Amino acid sequence: MSKFVFIYLISIFSLGMSGCRTKAVYSNPVINYSLPDPSIIQAPDGYFYLYATEDIPNIPIHKSKNLIDWELTGTVFSKQTRPTFEPRGGLWAPDINIINGKYILYYSMSVWGKEWTCGIGVAVADTPSGPFTDKRMLFRSNTIGVQNSIDPFYIEDNGRKYLFWGSFRGIYGIELEDDGLALKKGSEKVQIAGTAYEGTYIHKHDGFYYLFASIGSCCEGVNSTYTTVVGRSKDLFGPYVNKKGESMMNNHHEILISANERFVGTGHNSEIVQDKKGQDWLFYHAIDKDNPHGRVLMLNKVKWKNEWPVVNYSSQSRIEKPYF
Template sequence: MKSIGYTLLCLLGVSLLSHCSGDKGKGDVGLVPNIRNVNPRAAAVGDRILIVGSNFGDERGIVTVAFDNREAEILSLENGKIQAVVPPSDVVSSSLTVTVADRSSNVFPFTYVYPTPEIESLSEILAAEGTEISITGTGFGNRKEDVTITFGEKPANIVSVSEHSIKVIVPDFAGKRTVEVVVKVKQKPSNKIDFSYLVVSYRNPVSTWSLPDPTLIKAADGRFYLYATEDTRNMPIMTSQNLIDWTFHGTAFTDANRPTFEPDGGLWAPDINYINGRYVMYYSMSVWGGEWTCGIGVAVADSPTGPFTDRGKLFRSNEINVQNSIDPAFIEDDGKKYLFWGSFRGIYKIEMSDDGLSVKTGVAKQQVAGTAFEGVYIHKRAGYYYMFASIGSCCNGLNSTYQLVVGRSTNLSGPYVNKSGTNMMSNGYTLLVSKNASFVGNGHCSQIVQDKEGNDWIFYHGFRTDNPTGRVLLLDQLHWDEYDWPYIGNSTPSITAAAPVFD
């Protein structure tokens, strides 16, 4: 009788605890779903979890899994098991429920796990307030509202957030130059990384004096001394403590002690060095167009401000058989001293005496670059010798085509090649600085100097397009790419830029 009554009730549509045989495959529709366990009970957004319980059914269309009011993606569904994906959230603690049709389960506690953010690098470790920089790392998520960034105690404005990168605006300077950058995601802090405020900027040109072919040296007094082709007669001496603010100090020579081996010649393209306890200046002396009578001389002084005593001619073009023997560049390497020189008739190298005041007896000159170049400077770095040089016309005002170029070699004597491997003997080169709307005829660089932060800086000259009355002094930071090739910004002179860092 009991089984007959049970069957009759089912046929009449009356549910007896929803156990009619026709509903078994539907998962006990009509019973309240129950969550017994969640594995794991703490997980990150996007992780898979397994919900174990009863009365879930197997009809996806009527089953939802929610973390508070955030619906989760259901991956699989059985009457007693649901596999789901943890949905995005802005909380740590959440309440998980399963709803079947209009019946909701018990509430099961769930904890969101957020990875500890980690900073790997900053796109700029030295920048001015208001600069946009990128923070690279892991565990940042993708919600700006979850992230806070501080520079020291100053909160920063966040531009964008992704799992591995954050773009942020450097906040206002708060009196401390170097600060620690921290990223917090859901208040979980990252590691700390140092950032330095750039509180000074500069504008090119750094001097409006006409200072072609600059050369400079840092003296024992901590100041920089810069010399240039004599658009100021007898060769100007400029001084600075920060590479930006330059003051005229005087001249390297006077009419009384001026070099005379080319009586009507001008003093061009000096090269200043400190050799054996003295300041040694190599200089060119030439009349424009006098390519066989020009030559290179040397002068010495105990102070960078002089007075420089001329030690006379090293050689003339017709004596050393190198046409247009100007633009000297000294380098000391492995205990030996060398002079490079030349202008559009080949670049040459020769060994010098131990005191640097004469050509070493019995040595021969060697050509190291072709006929496209002049004004070379040799810089040794990271196992390479870099030949900086200039191409084009230097001195035609706004029609000047001067450009600064570079090649390199693993040997001081060459071969020097460009990025593509073309030999500089065949006039190959890699462009370093060209013209822009503000400056043309940019070339003939100085020595490279480093600031307190280890940044490299280089001077060169150019014509201002708004006032092309002289070759003014331009300054730029020299960067190095991943293959140790130098570059300057967009390969043109900067207009305004971050300043060198000095005490």
Template structure:
């Protein structure tokens, strides 16, 4: 697949990679590792019907198709688009939660579910899980699924508070009697929670996502000893009151650094974060970025709290993978 306006990339030094790792628009990434050992990435549908990309190393990505076609794409929100998918392996299936929304439709948007037997699809749309005006949470977008202590939960929300709710054992419906619980304040969207060393780390994005080079999107984090919080910054101030630590902000090369995917650990135990940004060299859309996360005194950090331009690649052992 080709993309207009994207020129040839300079050769990278041996053992290094260059940001962006995909130099065309792939906003709001989510990633899962398939049974074949390859990584599959999904994004907001700037490419219609939810683009799917595949990689062996998190650096080199190939477009392999879309989750839906024109006949199978979700349609419960009239004139809506699929935003910010979240991909998961639940049992023997790949389950994608997605936002279905149109710009400004904060009470009619909602979260839907699609399933597939393989990460490359095709996905079977199961329709709406809930809608904003039914669940009572305005702007119900940006889903994130997590399993904890034998239970399954969905987190979601966008600048109207981050909320969570328990799901059924198969992850395909809201648990009987479950009610939304607010987890964090009104400064955030794009939730992702990572468990490490006895803490839950709530990553989120704050600021404006979609104003091109004026975008102020910033990746932030808080932590808690409990999945449902309270999440706080280093000083113990609560995310419920919009306190947090900055993980990645913009720099002279990139603006709007936010909406990270799931963290990935390489074969050396190093942690990596995928996210999107607006490139000052190619400002049309939100390109795919990759950076290493280090852990210092129990907190995640990216070097300089800003995107790298040229950095050392993730470490992977040489393996032969079957690729259909």
């Protein structure tokens, strides 16, 4: 074998090995401007649609086909169609769903610190990009008797529809009418978790209900202590417990995502979504200490170990992308 042929073969082999090692990767944050409290849904058009607290006025809508590359496509409301039940209130923590073929978005409306006048409303659209029509305020704190009634989350279970909500005054749930636009007549609220939590999300996996929530301070810049936690139950309405069997009603839980050397304030996660390999992914927001200009959008894979979710939330800059 000549020296030139040998060098050629070595070069081809090296390129092949390099190609085997090459993976499509991304870096957090996936959106590097403030986009707190994300909620996501996949529509029949193949796009994922993501909604967030209105650091962009009137609740921004983004879309993506791969969970990484996002385009801002509009807002849920305009200045003219914006809800008004809480004057000068902000629109926080939207929760998007498909109910009976309609896109139903629950939202909080609140003035910071006005914990007895804030409340939860609902809007409806035929498509995920809108236009959304505001339907009604479902309730306020002072009408339902739960202080700081924000952060809605909708779930269907055994053919019935429920809304969960709450922020550091207990997490509560209540049944809805079949269209999802009103509280079910005669239904009563039920408390399922204690006063450490907000940002409720419940996910059913292998026979358990997993209650994801956030603890700590969300909005103090690099001093934020927001942390994502989880407990689980065999029943939708609990009791939710940690690995030791201690109850979330008494503010016990497992830590899922917390601060690292770069990102702090890691909380208020989205729904879990799956890629084409069946891998689970979770959005949440955080504050980037390298560029602390808002609560940026983060994405990490969720793995399941011994029937509990695990998230690798290190500050690594090269993460294998979801598969689509």
